[in-house]
Amino acid sequence: MNTPKVAEHITSWLKDYAENAKVKGFVVGVSGGIDSAVTSSLCASTGLPTLCVEMPIHQAQSQVNRAQEHIAQLKERFSNVSEARVNLTSTFEDFKTVTPEVEQSAQLDLALANTRARLRMTTLYYFAGLHGLLVAGTGNKVEDFGVGFYTKYGDGGVDLSPIADLVKSEVYALGEYLKVPESIQKAQPTDGLFGDSRTDEDQIGASYDELEWAMKMQDAGKKADDFSGREKEVFSIYIRLNTINQHKMIPIPVCEIPNELK
Structure with a gap:
């Protein structure tokens, strides 16, 4: 960079x-x-x-x-x-x-x-x-x-x-x-939101360096089965969080009403 x-x-x-x-x-x-x-x-x-x-x-x-x-x-x-x-x-x-x-x-x-x-x-x-x-x-x-x-x-x-x-x-x-x-x-x-000493890594289960790696692997089309050991664990953590937190990353869903109902 x-x-x-x-x-x-x-x-x-x-x-x-x-x-x-x-x-x-x-x-x-x-x-x-x-x-x-x-x-x-x-x-x-x-x-x-x-x-x-x-x-x-x-x-x-x-x-x-x-x-x-x-x-x-x-x-x-x-x-x-x-x-x-x-x-x-x-x-x-x-x-x-x-x-x-x-x-x-x-x-x-x-x-x-x-x-x-x-x-x-x-x-x-x-x-x-x-x-x-x-x-x-x-x-x-x-x-x-x-x-x-x-x-x-x-x-x-x-x-x-x-x-x-x-x-x-x-x-x-x-x-x-x-x-x-x-x-x-x-x-x-640390996000400092819990009033204790827990770090971001404590909460997530992976360091930012590891998460950056997992993000690159996802972009490259990799799957969890492509890895083993710690790499597989980190990639699985990343994919799980990326999946369950999509509601934060996409626009708020709007229920569109068909014209014939208006």
Whole structure:
């Protein structure tokens, strides 16, 4: 990948899109991870107003520290960058008190994790509406179009996706080029939605390098029986997630009414 040219291309694309949409700039949720760091850096590089929003919900201090380090660095480098911090922990806890009480289960854990993501989406669109900004998505290609590792109408609820055609290794290459803090470049990827130390790999069962490989194999028309051992296991994980998460990747189905019934 020609990293400098890719960075230039995305920056130009972002600026053109914002100007054509007649909006002022961008708002980005900054989590302390590589994807949001790269996305916010690219938005900042346009020269347009870029609001970085930190939205902790029972967040690990290490994630908070990385997010704050990145935002501080961006503000030093770019005069068009501003920040906001909205601690959504109490909002999340209030939500749990007004919903019916149910038994603890994996389904409840997942529903609450997705609720965190949707509270953040709501917050980003609040700022977008307030300041005339676009919500910039932070999903990469493997997450968005490979395994569907995001929350529908949560971190998947965005106006535009600047890095969604880049696999994770390419995002890391951009991060190094864009001078993203080393603490973020070296951190284990995590969505931080469960309030514990689990990583993306813990949840998915495969690393991003492995998922990139599986994505390439799928594109090449390979099947699980073409592999053995760990490769077969990873490919099966990828295909299972790619299949069950298609509802996130395709347009919302519309029930079309035949003309003779109208």
